[in-house]
Each structure stands twice: as C-alpha cells, then as structure tokens.
Amino acid sequence: MTLSGDACFLLRPGVMALLRPLLLDVVPTIQQTAALALGRLANYNDDLAEAVVKGDILPQLVCSLSEQNRFYKKAAAFVLRAVGKHSPQLAQAIVQCGGLETLVICLEDFDPGVKEAAAWALGYIARHNSELSQAVVDAGAVPLLVLCIQEPEIALKRIAASTLSDISKHSPELAQTVVDAGAIAHLAQMILNPDAKLKRQVLSALSQIAKHSVDLAELVVEAEIFPVVLTCLKDSDEYVKKNGATLIREIAKHTPELSQLIVNAGGVAAVIDCIGSCRGTVRLPGIMMLGYVAAHSENLSMAVIISKGIPPLCTCLMEENEDHIKAAAAWALGQVGRHTPEHARAVAVANVLPTLLSMYMDTHSSEDLQVKTKKALKNILQKCTYLPALEPLLHDAPPNILKHIVGQFSKVLPHDSKARRLFVTTGGLKKVQEIKAEPGSLLQEYINTINNCYPEEIVRYYSPGYSEILLERVENYHPVL
Template sequence: MGPRSVSQVFQQFQAARTQFAQAIAELAGRPDCIEQLLQENVLGLLQGLLSDVSPTIQQNAALAVGRLASHSLPVAELVVRADLLRKLISIEADRPNRYLKRAVLTSLKSIVKQSPEMAKAVISSGGMDFVISALEEFDSGVKEGAAFVLGFTARHNLALATEVIGAGAVPLLTLALQEPEVNVRVIASSALSDIAKHSPETAQAVLDAGAVPHLVRASGNPDARLRRTALFTLSSISKHTMDMAETVIEAGIFPLVLEHAGHPDELVRKAATSLIKEIVKHSPELARLVVEGGGLGVLVNSIVRNKGENRLPAVLALGYIAGHNPALSFSVIYSKGVEALALALDEEAENGIGAAAAWSLGCVHVK
C-alpha cells in the first residue's frame, strides 16, 4: 500500500465521519427518533464528534446537541449530565469560527429555554462569558444567537435576570439595538424586555444603559416585528413606577404609540395598547395625557377590532382610566367605552377577558 492509498484511507474516514455527523444532526431534529438515538448512546458519540479535528463535523455535532436539548426538559438534563456543555463552550475557544459559534449558541439557547435550572447550568459551565463575548462579534448571526441566549436566560426569573445584568449584557444589548440588521434589533429588544419585566431594579438597569430612546425610535420602524417588540419592551419598563413611565413619555413615545394602537397589524395594536395600559395606571395625570391626546378612541377601536387575548390591554386600560376619578369616567362613557367593554364582556364571557371587562366596567363611577 503506497502513500496515495494511505491518504485515500484517511479521506474516506473523514468523509464517513462527516456523513455520520450530518445524519445525526438531521435525526436529532425528528421527535420520533429521539428515544432510539438515546438508546444508541448518541450523547457519548457526540462527545467525540465535538472534539473532531474538522470544524464541519463539530458544527453538525453542536447542531445535534441543540436539537436534542430542544426536544424536552428530560433530554436537556441528559445533555447537561453528559458534560456536553463544557465541550460545546470549549470547542469554539479552541477554533474561532462564526458558523461553529452560531451552532454552539443555538445549542445553548435550546438548553437555557427549558428551565431555570438548565439556564443556571449553562452559567455554571462558563456559558455566560462565552455568550457576552459573542454579543461583541461583528457577525450578525452570532449576535442574534447571543441575544437569544441572554433573553431566554433572563426570562425565567429575577435571579437569572440579575445574573445577566451583572455579566454586563444590558449595554451590549442596547448597542445591538443600533445595528443595521432588523433581526438583531428585534432579538435584542426582546431580551431587554425579558430583563426589564422582573422588577424596578432590572428595569432601571435598562434605563441606565440608555435603551429607551433607541426603543422609541425602533417603535417607529416599518418592520412590524420590531415595532411590537420595542413597544412591549417599553411596556416592561413603564409598568414598574410612575417615574419610569414618565421617562418613556419624555423620550417621545406620544403621539406615536396612539398611532400604533390603530395599526392594521393586530399584534402591533396589542403592543401599543399594552404600553398605554402601563402608563395610564400610574396616575390621573398620565391617564389625562392619553385622554387629551385622543387615546380613548383608539382604545375603544382596539377592543372592537381585536379578538381574544389581544383585546385585554385595551380593556384594562379603560378600567384604569375610569377608576382614577369621575371626570375620567365621564370621558370613558362619552367615548363609548362602556359599549366597547360590554361587547367584550358579551363575546368573551367564558374566559379571562370577560372577567377583565367586568372589572373595568366596575371602575366606571360618576359620583
């Protein structure tokens, strides 16, 4: 056997490994194959594939890990117990590659979204430092993956959101709001919402990073996804205190949010009315600001046009406005708000929307 034959043997070996890794990645995405794959010791095999000399094989192995973990929490727990987390994070450090980094981040996202415990396991394995460094990368796909991981981690609870803040994620996510790629801005905005929603302290971290003006600007973007995500993030900030709601107002969200409450896209209307709801609940003065800007009309229109859960923010907003004082209650009545609430009560009687409509009707008082 000559040198050419030896080389051919190794080429065949690499081709077989590549084919095998691609097949495993494909099978891992099929729910009906998961049990059989686990019985065949796929996690042990992936350990070796993640250490392969070929970046393509490593990339397919990383994708397979993510697809397995996304199947269910028990499978994600098996992935963590097999110590694949440390292997995922270390392979990219040994060989920087944007496609490999994207695959690793996809796997981490699949793991952290399963439960707070899984998110904590990623952090304990050094995953947070890896994700933060990925958010500083030039490649937009890498930035998206990093923002996804941070958002899913923070979404679980206050403690994890605090860890994300402590790692320095908020200023980087705020910078990502200024990227040219819409997808990056959408995911960064969503991650900031997942951070801000938990407490006044987490929302203050987003405020301190200077995110609000960029979010207000994003809420006027032609892309409907970015509009509604930015509006929901502003809602997550505004809901905590009157000072935070006033900060959002001072950033120029009016009259833009009132225009969005009449947007053709039902989800944009829901996002806009959610922000209005979080603002008007704080004080009669903020409620009057919405009333004087013509907000009652768009809230009533939103209740009439929207269905199901998408009606809820506008229903509650009318209740908050009417509940402040008799003068504002009269404004709700004159704007046909009572009729809109009665319609929601009639059409949504068997779910929580009907209960919310009944509560809002009870807030209308004229004495």
C-alpha cells in the same frame, strides 16, 4: 434532521457520548454539525436538554465558543439557547459553566448572526426568573444589547429587543439597569419601524420597563412615544395591537397624571377603536386600560364615557367567550360607573346591568367573574339614580343585590312625585311588598321608607294576601236590612 418520537430512541444508546468527541474533531464542519445536532436534540424536550447538561458538554462548548469561527459560534449559542429554554435549573447550569461571559463576548462579534444567536440565548436564560436575569445583567450584557438594537439588521434588533424585554420584566432594579443603558430612546425610535415583528418586541420591551414604577413609566413617556404609539393600535398585526395596548395600559395604571396625559393625547379614543376592531385576548389590555383610566378620577372616567367607551365594553361583555375577558370588562364598567350618578346613569343607559346580573347569577361563570360582576353591580347601583334601568332588576336580583336597588329607590322616591307614580304603575311597589325582609334589617328599613312615601291604602292594596282579607270582610259583613 427531523425529530419526532425517534429522539428518545437516539437518547438511549447515549448519543451524547457519541456527539461529544465530534465536537473536538479536526474538521470544522463536523464540529459545527455536531453542535447543531446537540442543539436540535436539546431543543426537542427537557429530558434531552438535561442529558446535554449531564453529559458535561456545556463547559466544552463554552470554552470553544470564544475561539472558533462564526459558524461554530452560532451553533454553540444555539445549543445554549436550546438547553436554557426549558427550565430555570437548566439555565442555571449554563450560568454555572460560565456561559454568560462567553455569550456576552459573542455579542461583541462582528457577525450579526453570531450576535443574534448570543442575544437569543441570553434572552432565554433571562426569561426564567429575576436571579438569572440579574446574572445576565451582571455579565454586562445590557449595554451590548442596547448596541445591538442600533444595528441595521432587523432580525438582530428583534432578538435584542426581546431580550431586553425579558430582562426588564422581573424587577424594577433590572428595568432601571436597562433604562440606565439608554435603551428607551432607541426603543422609542423603532416604534414606527415598518416591520411588525420588531414592533411587537419593541412595544413589549417598553411595556415591561414601564410596568414597574411611576418613575420608569415617566421615563418611557418622556421618550415622546405618545402620538406615535397610537398608530400601533391600528396595525394589521394582532400582536402589535396587543402589545401597544399593553404599553398604554402599563403607563396609565400608575397615576392620574399619566392617565390624563394619555387622555389628552387621544389615547382613550384609539384604545376604544382598537377594542371595537378586534376579538379575543387582543382586547384584554385595552379593556384593562380603560378600567385603570376610569378608576383614577371622575373627570377621567367622564372622558372615557365621552369617548364612547361604554358600547365597546358592553359588546366585549356580551360577545366574548372567555370568562377572564368578561371579568375585565365587568371590572372596567364598574370603575367607569362608580363615581357619580351621572357616570352610573351613562353605564345604566347602555342596558348593561341586566347582563351583569345574569352573569353574576349564572352558575357556569367562574368565581372571579362572579366576584367582579358583583363588585361592578354594587359600585354602579350605589350611585345609580336612573330608575327605569333599576326597575327590571327588582324582579330577578338576589337579596344581596336587591338591597342596593331598593336602597336607591328609597333615596329617590321621597323627592320625586312622578317617579312615585311610575313606580306604582310599573308594578314596582307590588314587587317591593312581596320582598321578605327580616325585621330590623337594612332592607326592611328601605322598604319602610318606600312605603312611607305612599298612602296606606295603596300599600295595603299591593300587599300579598290583601284580596283574601277583602273577601273575608265580605263574608263577615252583615247587611243592614
């Protein structure tokens, strides 16, 4: 059956009313086909799915689900899945008909196909929100799903892992239930499975478990996933890469200790390579992971720098088209550079500050990107003592950024004679004289500090309007004859 615009046409004469008696037909094939047709109709859009619910077909399906043969079971589970996938309300309707209990019984079936269909339907129901997830858990699905992961069929494993992921993504309690059923050990074993799609689901499930709390993350780490997960970052499949990076990110974000563990396992290097080797949204979790690791402590941030993390982040910042990835890269760079002058210098040497500034100034960039770049600039500039990188920013920074730049100059110049000399020759002093600062403001204080480092003539020489004053003096000069 192919469905396109004709589906609505099918709905009008009340196809549900026609299909419903067919579900009770004596011939099993007709029953199955009717269920399949219902499933495909419900799959098409949410109006049709709602029509299935309103047609009171669900209770009938649910009742017969436990009694019929495996083909019918598969078809009925397909209908439930197709109905439940559209919205939380429709999924709730399934729960109210007692569909969960029968689906859970189907999980105990002998046939892997039935198990798969039931697990899939449960996953689609649990996906919507935490209440529905809780209902699935209360129906006792989790231990059976964990048993399903251990089955030899790859497809069943995939669906079961995906369902576990959907269940555990909502709240720490649900994730804890999944963990209590002993899912982590089995999931961790399958990371090395050659099947890419299974790997995706497994990594996603692990990351959904690990994201909630430190304890859960530690449990995931204790399953000895660590050198193994890094191989996923080299996988040929993009989504495996992305989910692997997400898992590492979810673990790294919790505590400095976990981050340290990842750094020691060489995770940072692997993530950096991964960022360098792919494009687009696949990069995002890796970028965020670097940011989280760098945010925890200066040593970890140093580890990111040493692992050559800054050049890939810079390329992300420049190459990517999407604003949110750029924002993430800017944030990560800010976290790397904010600890000590050493860190800030490492970031500044990569010549990333002008890029950040131009993004901040660009009117086309999103608000979030502007906020993130501003924060990153502020964090880096407040620690940066590498003047050659600050120099070009003097010319095109807005006042709120300029404040920090001039502040850094005012801190360094009094103690460094070579820098003072260089500051004059590169035209920095002139630029500083041209800044119009409100008297009494912080900026004015910084400017005064800089001016105090130089002899008065030089300061006056570089002040704007000095040539006119000189010319006036020439005019007013009476030569002694």
